[in-house]
Amino acid sequence: MAEQRRRAEEAQVQQRIEAARVRRERELFALAVGPVQPLRQHGRALPARARPAPEPRQRLRDEAAVLREAISDEFDVESLLDTDEALSFRRRGIGPEVVRKLRRGVWAIQAQLDLHGLRRDAAREALGAFLRGALRDGLRCVRVVHGKGNGSPGRAPVLKAKVRAWLVQKDEVIAFTQARAQDGGNGALLVLLKPSSGPA
Missing domain, CATH: 3.30.1370.110 (Ribosomal Protein S8; Chain: A, domain 1)
Known part of the structure; x- marks a missing residue:
């Protein structure tokens, strides 16, 4: 019973240490970045742009090289x-x-x-x-x-x-x-x- 209590207390101490570390990191980040303001939600979805069809440039270059090299x-x-x-x-x-x-x-x-x-x-x-x-x-x-x-x-x-x-x-x-x-x-x-x- 005492062993379980000791382990629980150690876990609580570790949680407090981790919480303090996270708090300190956030404070340092806020100091480094300065005041911030969240972006307003404008409610618009950005349309997905239609991607151009892939162009096989290397293949076209290879074919052109073959034609240049061809001797009839x-x-x-x-x-x-x-x-x-x-x-x-x-x-x-x-x-x-x-x-x-x-x-x-x-x-x-x-x-x-x-x-x-x-x-x-x-x-x-x-x-x-x-x-x-x-x-x-x-x-x-x-x-x-x-x-x-x-x-x-x-x-x-x-x-x-x-x-x-x-x-x-x-x-x-x-x-x-x-x-x-x-x-x-x-x-x-x-x-x-x-x-x-x-x-x-």
């Missing part, structure tokens, strides 16, 4: 190539002297992709990846070796026309021309990529 085999490049022996290409706004400098080796070749032995689809994917990497690394002049077709059926250069058509479709390519003999001749192209900043 059906693209007719011949109408865009300069009619010289090297079948050069330059974007609108790029002067002919850029192609001449490219052909003369003014720009140092900074990287090379060799497509020998690759089938068409594998070569297309390799070229896209190579150009993305070159642009990311800030390279300006690269060489793409498509081969002369000596190992192809009928000794016809299968990739030569394909590579030219694929390059024309890539925005980062501003010009290309057949390589000089010491750089691969008619089995390779020298490709000029757009600069990371400033004119070509």
Whole structure:
């Protein structure tokens, strides 16, 4: 009986201590905040706004990137190539002297992709990846070796026309021309990529 009374008294003491602590915290809060006044009840319910339909922005960006990266085999490049022996290409706004400098080796070749032995689809994917990497690394002049077709059926250069058509479709390519003999001749192209900043 005495034990129960003692426990009850201890519980009452703990309750008084807790009540005093809560009172003290409220007093400190009131001192820190200052006088407050409750908001008037205006009796109006705030209407729930109709939420706009979700827009799949990331998916749209992904689809746009895929379209940018897509290279078609059906693209007719011949109408865009300069009619010289090297079948050069330059974007609108790029002067002919850029192609001449490219052909003369003014720009140092900074990287090379060799497509020998690759089938068409594998070569297309390799070229896209190579150009993305070159642009990311800030390279300006690269060489793409498509081969002369000596190992192809009928000794016809299968990739030569394909590579030219694929390059024309890539925005980062501003010009290309057949390589000089010491750089691969008619089995390779020298490709000029757009600069990371400033004119070509």
